[in-house]
Amino acid sequence: MKILVIGPSWVGDMMMSQSLYRLLAQRHPDVQIDVMAPAWCRPLLNRMPEVNQALAMPLGHGALALGERRRLGRALRESGYQQALVLPNSFKSALVPFFAGIPQRTGWRGEMRYGLLNDIRTLDKQAFPLMVQRYAALAFDRQEMRSAADLPTPLPWPRLTVSATDIDLALSTFVPDGARPFIGFCPGAEFGPAKRWPHYHYAALAEALIRRGYQIALFGSAKDQAAGEAIGAALPAECRGHCHNLAGKTSLEQAVALIAACQGIVSNDSGLMHVASALDRPLVALYGPSSPDFTPPLSHQARVIRLISGYHKIRKGDDEQGYHQSLIAIQPAQVLSELKTLLPP
Missing domain, CATH: 3.40.50.2000 (Glycogen Phosphorylase B;)
Incomplete structure (x- = not known):
């Protein structure tokens, strides 16, 4: 199984996203997880054993750059990704997986991303009070995740490895x-x-x-x-x-x-x-x-x-x-x- 993750753009959010990668690795031992994120994230992603490779997102935070996102997406069309997990809630963050033609594109609804995402989740903030729970829930089918109580216990927390x-x-x-x-x-x-x-x-x-x-x-x-x-x-x-x-x-x-x-x-x-x-x-x-x-x-x-x-x-x-x-x-x-x-x- 090959998954593309559109990662967050902040250090803290990127760290919390590792719980999602750890869950995916537990559920699918043969999974290959690639994370597209700003280049500065690479030192963090390189220390997450669950991540296969970090793909640089060359666009600055807040830039729509529709043509560049289309180019990035089309360059990934032959990469064999079966699923994309879009962690940011912005409209633009869902564009690359859409242009890449990835069959299953999963994420929380965010900025009205109908069409860009075809496995769209509606967030009940009280049901998932922690950000790490919201990330972790995306490792499971929508029908399995009604609240944080449905997540595995204990939830695998982020853990970096340093030699x-x-x-x-x-x-x-x-x-x-x-x-x-x-x-x-x-x-x-x-x-x-x-x-x-x-x-x-x-x-x-x-x-x-x-x-x-x-x-x-x-x-x-x-x-x-x-x-x-x-x-x-x-x-x-x-x-x-x-x-x-x-x-x-x-x-x-x-x-x-x-x-x-x-x-x-x-x-x-x-x-x-x-x-x-x-x-x-x-x-x-x-x-x-x-x-x-x-x-x-x-x-x-x-x-x-x-x-x-x-x-x-x-x-x-x-x-x-x-x-x-x-x-x-x-x-x-x-x-x-x-x-x-x-x-x-």
Whole structure:
């Protein structure tokens, strides 16, 4: 059986989609799963044993580019796919499988995709409250999946594989001082400051950990460099040499290897939080206006701290730096206490 998956365009969503691939591999041991996604996803897909190959989606997020999608689809007509699973809900995401003439094209209804999808599902959000459940349900026939209660228990969670060689290479490149074990911080968030724990709280936690014999690695994209610099600048001078701002300096592939080497991770609600969860690292995840009720970290080694309940529309934060009051209220001492329960004695 050969399946084409049109994958998500965000790190966290891509990580959660692995539960679908794991289910497909369990149900069809001979399945070949190819995932079409942005090229930056390849380091993640290459670490999912269930994925045969990653196919680059060359179009940017939001671009219709009808002619290019037609060309991509027609290039796949002789590939022998029997089914396409379309994970994004957009109209345009269903175009490539349609132009490829794949016999069965499965996905949630989304943006009125009748005709493009011929195995279309109508989503009851209360029946499938978690995003990972919505992805996983697509591994089964429509008649079998009325609610999340119909999914296998336990649901296979995302799990990335990283070799010891890759970990050693990343450590020798970016953190050559192996005298101290290190803790990773993921202080960024794609949305912006309103989903970020304040930099001064990260700095206070970093100081406490450094004085306990750890070193700190800050992960993120180039957009998160400034947040990392603010954390470092808020540290006492004698602690700064043990805090490494790697935001924007590593590739995603290298960041994954370094996170795999961490003894613990502290993260905002972000894509890298889901990477840490899929690597089964001891993880403290900090939530404010966004909710873990929809996209929680999927690991028994994860702890969530959130001081508010319910859904809150994510807007600009409450203070002059854009942080949300619900995240400002999470104190470093509380995070340290939670993290200590996960770390080796």
